[in-house]
Amino acid sequence: MIKFKINGKKVQGEEGQYVIQVAEKYGITIPTLCHHKALEPAGMCRMCTVELFNGRNTKFVTACNYPIWEGMEINTDTEAVHQGRKLIVEMLYARCPEVPLLKKLAKEYEIETVRFPKQDDDCILCGLCVRMCEKMGNSAISLTGRGVDMKIDTPFGIQSDTCLACGACASVCPTGHITLEKIKNEITKKNPFIIPSEYEMGLKGRKPIYVPYAQAVPNNPAIDRDVCMHFKTGGCQICTEVCQMDAIDHSMEDEIIEIDVGSVILSPGFKPFDPSKFDNYMYSNYPNVMTTMEFERILSASGPTQGHLTRLSDNKEPKKIAWFQCIGSRDTNKCDNSYCSSVCCMYAIKEAMIAKEHQGDDLDCSIFFMDMRTPGKEFERYYQNAKEKHGINFIRSRAHSITEVPDTNDLEVRYVNEKGVIQTEIFDIIVLSVGIEIPDETRKFAEKIGIEITENGFCKTDSFEPVKTSRDGIYVAGAFNGPKDIPESVLDASAAASAAGDSLSKARNTLTKIPESVPEINVTGERPRIGVFVCDCGSNINGVVNCAEITEYARTLPFVEFAQESLYTCSQDTQDKMVEYIKEKNLNRVVVAACTPKTHEPLFQETLTNSGLNKYLFEMTNIRNQNSWVHKNNPDLATEKAKDLVRMAVAKSGLAEPLTEEKINLNEKVVIIGGGIAGMAAAKSLASQGYETHIIEQQNFLGGQALKLYRTAKGEDVQLKLKQLINDVSSMDKIKIHLNTTLKSVDGFVGNFKSKLLKQEKDFEIEHGIAIIATGAKGCETSEYCFGENPKIITSLDLDKMLIKNDPEINNINSAVFIQCVGSRETKRPYCSRVCCTHSIENAIILKTKKPEMDIYILYRDIRTYGEKELLYKKARDIGVIFIRYDVNAKPEVTTKGNEISVKVKDHILDMLLEIKPDIVTLATAIVPNKDEKLANFFKVPINEDNFFVEKHAKLGPAEFATDGVFLCGSCHYPKSLDEAVTQAKASASRALTLLSKKDNLYTSGNVADINPMYCSSCGICVSICPYSAPLFTTEGRFKDKAEINPILCKGCGLCVSSCRSGAIHLKGFDTNQIFAQIYALDKAV
């Protein structure tokens, strides 16, 4: 260490360092124009000149390349130094009067008039570009000429072969003399380009070393070999020099790793359709035609425009935006994607709604569509809201082409409206709702590993085994298993996990290694000895907050025994050291000032456990996400805030106590309510993984609604497969079937339920740890369309029944009408029943195949054959099924007269009233859930306004309830097709298995409320206020009638604590005295 002084302050640096490096470390700014920390200093600009006192006399040296020595004294800002710098700025300003950097400097140095003749150069000859180019291992440019003729140039002033157009020179040029344009036109023969950021859909550039996106997992930078200069020239390696952890190794090579596995799950995903091949939409040519994926980035707060909605061509805020649906979907004309991508209608509406949220209600949004497909849970309501409450225009038309309005980049669209009139409209932005496509690599991969795919590249699966590929042991999840939205992908994923586990259940836990556990040290009653660890997070924190000062400050706080700063507190070596320090210094509390406890608390708690301390003796304070990152421009305030936060954390930590986590005893039995397809599929999964499962069915048979279905959308025979499933379920030892049984009451909570059941007037009880609700749904009753007046007017399920028993009546039908949306998508029942379009079309095809001369009409509002079901729609049209769209305000009219039925409907295309006299009318009646409020109360699970059960999270928790240990599947969640019901069943089983597999390690949190019965006044407020029913009155013993809290149910919210009048309740880990300690610690802050 070399000790010396800068501006009178004692500083120290290491041998070989230059003055500027040490100054920077101590936050002393020395101005410079030609210095770059990645490059060797050159002393070109002389701006960094400082005054050196060597004990006898003073002289001027350049700080960037003057090495430090013991005892020297540096003054960075004396009057003489200032005058010298001013002169340099004046001369450079005269040379380059238009360069913003020099204008700014001139202002700073108060230069009003320049005494030298003004020139019009923009290069200050700092040589950064030349040195950078050399560092890149290239040396394509250099300083040429002498004296006044000196300039930056290539050899002989001609465009260079050597230059690789990496752009490093432009990135360091302080004046803007070197630009990409200039590189392209004067320096290189190659084509310089900005590396497009994949995450930003190419709307922004990225570096050759980059983190793909902010939340990437793992969140480590990667090097793009194709553009990294080191792999081209062997030079650069600046990243290696800068990385303080020596984490970068350019010599790493790809390696092949072999792993022995029993099952494989494929989830390769999809790629968004590339619309550049459509010449009519001019996506590649018009800047304001973009894809929905790009628009998604424009709307994002972390996107290229920081969430500010502007046009790419001129940064103007748009007034009118249009979305074009079905780009690359339902199209065999311009591309080969005949299927529907399932998600685009909904995401287009979402984007329009968010755009309006950003820009205000004046923004005009139009969505051009063919059929509006919103068959998901709560989707139809969202669509209606968008239309009615938010004024988004829905135009049923496919625009032929887009033309750009000259000079404005506005976009003109001509389309035919529903009345057949040609319209012209001008939009600021047009967003192409691109579909989902399986990339060629995935198709090739599928071929290579030998699994069957459909003609569209999606994985082929069976409706009763919806996540199993054609090859044993290989399963599939996500968009590769058919285009799908988030909840369906999540369900697929869980289902695939349980399917993969079914065949492996015997091998479970055979390779488990148990970590050595460290016995816990008893610290009760000890005086707090707090260790404080301050994290630099590289420069993430230390770049703003003075971490050395914080650490120093922490040492002065009461009860702090030890404080240390580290570069990355979360790194493995720091963790190891932390364990050592805890032992060596006998610490009994630990405070870490770093990032957020939400991500890192568990890691540090584990370290405490490893060193024998109770993990609740840990406290964390957030000086990154909530400090250094958000107060970048105020280092002083941020440092002060960090001190306050550390002091508050230390104050709280001193009062921390070791907490215990109660072990939850988990009964391994599962009860499934409902013996339909979903209930049975879930039971089969659980039983094959070795868990005893009870199916409770109120009817005297298994099978539910599936008993009434003829064929699946894939053409499979439902009855045949159903029989197999019932046989499987009935023959499995682990499955107990209780027919004619109803639930009378349920007591208990996760792991410990007690259900009272009633079977043929006999009561019995099952103790179980988990419940799955699969109570299903049924077709609604209707009186519309003369239903019940004529036996030829039937429901879809009636038609299936006829088909199942091969009713000879079918052969007598010459004309059939299907009416869709009977009782769905209306004010009274606003949701879409999801499956009816497919069901009717499938039956229409069956009828038409049986008797090709039959006239078949399907009267519909929107055809919602999502995914590859669209192929059925296409097939139906091809074989001559006639589709007639009707409006909800002008429904078809059905009248009967004797045996004759008449259906009148207005055809929108012909604009005339048609009359059909069919032999049969099939009504696609809505699907309604078997509403069961009692059941909902038993398990404390919610029901929505449409009477479906409400899952934990619409997207991420679609097979479980917010109540721990209770899951759901099948149509009680929302109407769904058979394969979707099986998927959800397997998913719910999977979620249940996740819990069951933790049997021996299931603990409550330590952060729960606890009642001191001595203080409890039995007022009952906690009992009534708790949303989780955790507090109850004790019914016996010494503290009878006092409240007590069940730690298993307690979520630690603290509501009871703040409402307890007697102060009897404590929240462990967030106790009143701890929060007061934090508040009191403010005192010194104020």
Place this chain on the structure above:
Amino acid sequence: MGNLLEHMGIEKQRLHFSWISSAEATKFVNVAKEVTNAVRALEPNNKFVKTLD
């Protein structure tokens, strides 16, 4: 709560309540700025500070 503070001589504008979901970073920042501005518009809180006498 506001009334109680007023009664004690603490301006209502010193106390703020809000509901922000974990995804609403922009809203958080906006409310943080609002709260800060509202508080900065007032004199420093000297009235209610505990003193030694």
Place this chain on the structure above:
Amino acid sequence: MTKEKRKIVAFLCNWCSYGAADLAGVSRMQYPADIRVIRVPCTGRVSPKFILSAFRQGADGVWVSG
């Protein structure tokens, strides 16, 4: 005693606003440095006593956010 800067105590719900504050950091949004966060498991934990106590300790403002 006069103070240049103000001090605001923020009781933030661990699951909601605290997460939003973290995200604001990830997105590098900037806001004034007057706020001192006390993380609570839920705003239900915040008792009026805390608010009064914060004022008594000289806080210029209190912000409770769920």
